[in-house]
Amino acid sequence: MQHGSGVVVTGMACLSAAGDSPAAVLDSLHGGRRELIAASVLDSRALPYPFFGLDEKHFPGGRKHSAQDTLTLARAVCHRALAEAGLPQHLLHEAGVVLGTTAGSATHFLEAYAASRENAPTQAPTAQAPADAHAACPAPGADRDDYFSANLALEMDVEADGPRLTVTDACTSGADAIGLAMDLITTGQCQCVLCGGADALSLVPHTGFARLMIYSDQPCRPFDRDRKGLNLGEGAAALVLESAQHARSRNAKVLGQVLGYGNASDAHHFTAPHPEGRGLASAIRSALQQAGLTAADMAFVNAHGTSTRENDKVEGRLLSSMLPHVPVWASKGGTGHTLGAAGALEAVLTLAALRCGTVPASLGFSEVDPEIGFAPTQSALSVSLPFALSTSLGFGGGNAALVLGRARQ
Numbered sequence: 001m002q003h004g005s006g007v008v009v010t011g012m013a014c015l016s017a018a019g020d021s022p023a024a025v026l027d028s029l030h031g032g033r034r035e036l037i038a039a040s041v042l043d044s045r046a047l048p049y050p051f052f053g054l055d056e057k058h059f060p061g062g063r064k065h066s067a068q069d070t071l072t073l074a075r076a077v078c079h080r081a082l083a084e085a086g087l088p089q090h091l092l093h094e095a096g097v098v099l100g101t102t103a104g105s106a107t108h109f110l111e112a113y114a115a116s117r118e119n120a121p122t123q124a125p126t127a128q129a130p131a132d133a134h135a136a137c138p139a140p141g142a143d144r145d146d147y148f149s150a151n152l153a154l155e156m157d158v159e160a161d162g163p164r165l166t167v168t169d170a171c172t173s174g175a176d177a178i179g180l181a182m183d184l185i186t187t188g189q190c191q192c193v194l195c196g197g198a199d200a201l202s203l204v205p206h207t208g209f210a211r212l213m214i215y216s217d218q219p220c221r222p223f224d225r226d227r228k229g230l231n232l233g234e235g236a237a238a239l240v241l242e243s244a245q246h247a248r249s250r251n252a253k254v255l256g257q258v259l260g261y262g263n264a265s266d267a268h269h270f271t272a273p274h275p276e277g278r279g280l281a282s283a284i285r286s287a288l289q290q291a292g293l294t295a296a297d298m299a300f301v302n303a304h305g306t307s308t309r310e311n312d313k314v315e316g317r318l319l320s321s322m323l324p325h326v327p328v329w330a331s332k333g334g335t336g337h338t339l340g341a342a343g344a345l346e347a348v349l350t351l352a353a354l355r356c357g358t359v360p361a362s363l364g365f366s367e368v369d370p371e372i373g374f375a376p377t378q379s380a381l382s383v384s385l386p387f388a389l390s391t392s393l394g395f396g397g398g399n400a401a402l403v404l405g406r407a408r409q
Contacts, residue, residue: 003257003259003291003292003293003387003405006185006186006243006244006245007182007185007186007241007242007243007244007257007258007259008241008242008243008244008247008254008255008256008257008258008407009239009240009241009254009255009256009257009258009351010084010085010086010087010240010241010242010247010252010253010254010255011080011081011082011083011084011085011086011087011238011239011240011255012081012084012237012238012239012240012255012256012348012351012352013076013077013078013079013080013081013084013237013238013348014077014235014236014237014238014344014345014348014349015054015058015073015076015077015235015236015237016052016054016233016234016235016335016336016338016345017035017036017037017052017053017054017233017234017235017334017335017336018033018035018052018334018335020058021080022348022349022351022352023352025334025335025349025352026349026352026353026356026358026360028334029331029334029360029361029363030358030360030361030380032361032363033334034052034219034333034334034363034364035052035053036050036051036052036053036219036231036336037050037051037052037053038050039051039206041053041056041063042063042065042201042202042203042206043065043203045203046203046206046207047206047207047210047215048217049206049210049215049216049217049231049232050217050231051201051206051231051232051233051234051336052231052232052233052234052235052334052335052336052338053201053233053234054073054200054234054235058072058073058076059072059200060072063200065202065203066202067101067103067200067202069200069202069234070101070103070198070199070200070236071198072200073198073199073200073234073235073236073341074099074101074196074198074236074238076236077196077198077236077237077238078194078196078238080238081194081196081238081239081240082194082240084240084255085240085242085252086252087192087240088250091191091192091250092192093161093162094161094162094190094191094192095162095190095192095193095194096162096163096164096165096181096184096189096190096192096193096194097162097163097164097165097193097194097195098163098164098165098166098167098177098178098180098181098184098193098194098195099165099166099167099177099195099196099197099198100166100167100168100169100172100173100174100175100176100177100196100197100198100340100341100343100344101166101167101168101173101197101198101199101340101341102168102170102171102173102199102205102339102340103168103199103340162190162193163184163189163190165177165180167180167197168340169394169396169398170339170340170394170395170396170398171304171337171339171340171342171343171392171393171394171395171398172263172343172392172393172394172398172399172400173197173339173340173343173394174196174197174237174340174341174342174343174344174345174346174347174392175197175261175342175343175344175346175347175390175392175400175401175402176263176343176392176398176400177195177196177197177343177344178195178196178239178241178258178261178343178344178347178402179261179262179263179400179402180195181193181194181195181239181241181258182241182258182261183261185241185242185243191242191243191246192240192241192242192243192246193240193241193242194238194239194240194241195238195239195240195241195344196236196237196238196239196341196344197236197237197338197340197341197342197343197344197345198235198236198237198340198341198344199234199235199236199338199339199340199341200234201232201233201234201339205232205339206232209230209232212271213229214229214230214308214309215229215230215231215232216228216229216230216231216307219231219333219363219364220306220307220332220333220336220337220364221307221333221364221365221366222303222305222306222307222312222330222332222333222362222364222365222376223303223305223307223312223316223328223330223362223365223369223372223374223375223376224307224364224365224366224367224369225367225368225369225370226366226367227307227308227309227312227364227369228307229307229308229309230306230307230308230332230336230337231307231332231336231337232336232337232338232339233332233335233336233337233338233339234336234338234339234341235335235338235341235345236341236344236345237341237344237345237347237348238344239258239344239347239348241258254407254408255351255355255407256351256354256355256404256405256406256407257404257405257406257407257408258347258402258403258404258405259290259291259292259293259387259403259404259405260286260287260288260289260290260291260292260293260401260402260403261286261287261290261400261401261402261403262282262283262284262285262286262287262288262289262290262400262401263283263286263398263399263400263401264278264279264280264282264283264286264399265279265396265397265398265399266278266279266280266282266397266399267279267397268397269397270395270396271395272310273310273311273314273315273393273397273399274314274397275314276314276318277314277315277317277318279393279397279398279399280314280315280318280391280393280399280401281318281322282399283391283399283400283401284322284323284389284391284401286401287389287401287402287403288389288401288403290403291387291403291405293387293403295322295323295324295326296326297385297387298323298326298385298387298388298389298403299326299327299354299359299383299384299385299386299387299388300326300327300328300329300353300359300377300381300383300388300389301319301323301326301327301328301329301388301389301390301391302329302331302346302347302349302350302353302388302389302390302391303315303316303319303328303329303330303376303391304332304342304391304392304393305328305330305331305332305333305362305376306332306337306393307332307333307364311393312369312372313369313371313372315391315393316328316369316372316373316374317371317372317373319374319391320372320373320374323389326389327359327376327377327381327383328362328374328376328377329353329359329360329362329376329377329381330362330363330364330365330376330377331346331349331360331362333362333363333364333365334360334363342392343390343392343400343402346390346392347390347402347404350388350390350402350404351404351406353383353388354383354386354387354388354404354405354406355406355407357382357383357384358380358381358382358383359377359380359381359383360377360380361377361378361379361380362376362377362378365378386405386406387403387404387405387406388403388404388405389401389402389403389404390402390404
């Protein structure tokens with residue numbers, strides 16, 4: 001029976017503290033490895049909260065300590081995903097690009113702000129001499145890297161006709177990028193889209209999350225009774241999506257399917273989810289409906305599971321209610337919260353787990369929280385059903401869900 005959108009995955013790649021490929025990350029998680037590093041690599045002024053950081057080898061020439069590092073990670077995974085997909089050059093020219101990040105399109109935010117302050121006029125504007133807003137800021141076009149997704153499109157020679165979109169929707173950005181890419185294909189605007197998400201950590205989010213008092217100075221424990229907060233991470237993931245017909249026409253190897261996508265806002269609070277998870281519930285229903293599947297068809301859920309008190313409580317209760325008896329995997333215990341990359345990274349890991357038929361344990365979990373009432377995976381779990389759900393939540397009330405599938409035999 002045919003399910004979902006008719007969109008398939010022909011290439012995928014990822015980078016995280018747990019490994020530099022989908023197989024390597026799964027091996028690391030199965031082995032229980034948790035690689036946190038000191039935040040002092042970001043800045044000597046960084047607060048003492050460790051994070052799931054990437055090895056310096058992933059930043060040729062060293063870290064730039066700006067969103068340029070995000071661009072470096074995005075380029076790396078996009079190159080790898082395209083190589084695996086094996087798209088001929090003439091088809092690559094027609095592809096779209098949709099990338100998610102919390103860095104947005106302005107990759108020199110702090111530098112631009114400092115420059116605007118330095119170049120600001122010393123006298124107040126008057127009717128005879130009005131302020132020139134542009135004169136106080138460096139020209140954004142001076143550096144192509146200021147345009148995250150567009151720059152990648154230019155570098156990959158996909159600047160011809162395909163749409164180029166950057167999604168900045170907090171921590172659902174990566175999942176939303178995949179959903180929008182799927183929509184571009186199902187609506188006939190593209191036959192192929194390069195999509196995903198990336199975020200390298202900088203001092204701004206590191207300090208911001210610390211100020212919110214949801215950062216842990218110990219390895220995070222998603223859904224655990226004694227969880228104290230999240231660990232940030234950095235990483236990137238990319239997927240090449242094609243219509244099934246397009247992939248068949250060029251005899252491409254299919255790695256999996258993107259079957260359904262849902263997005264909803266609960267508009268409850270700037271940083272906290274709705275107590276009943278209304279937005280997430282709506283996103284899950286939409287994704288399942290588009291896929292033509294039910295909760296009972298899911299092999300597992302790769303949950304957002306940040307290890308914060310409120311997120312885990314709300315998400316855990318909702319998943320228990322909407323998808324009873326469906327195993328829940330919390331992968332951030334081994335990767336950290338990679339922000340705008342998280343939804344894309346977790347989609348890649350979900351597809352990889354479906355392909356190999358085994359889901360790792362949820363690292364960091366040991367005790368059931370009575371306020372949640374369930375335990376995520378505590379040991380490796382064999383799965384036979386071909387479908388899974390991946391959920392993402394973000395500040396501002398954003399919620400996204402993806403229904404993913406194993407490649408059809």
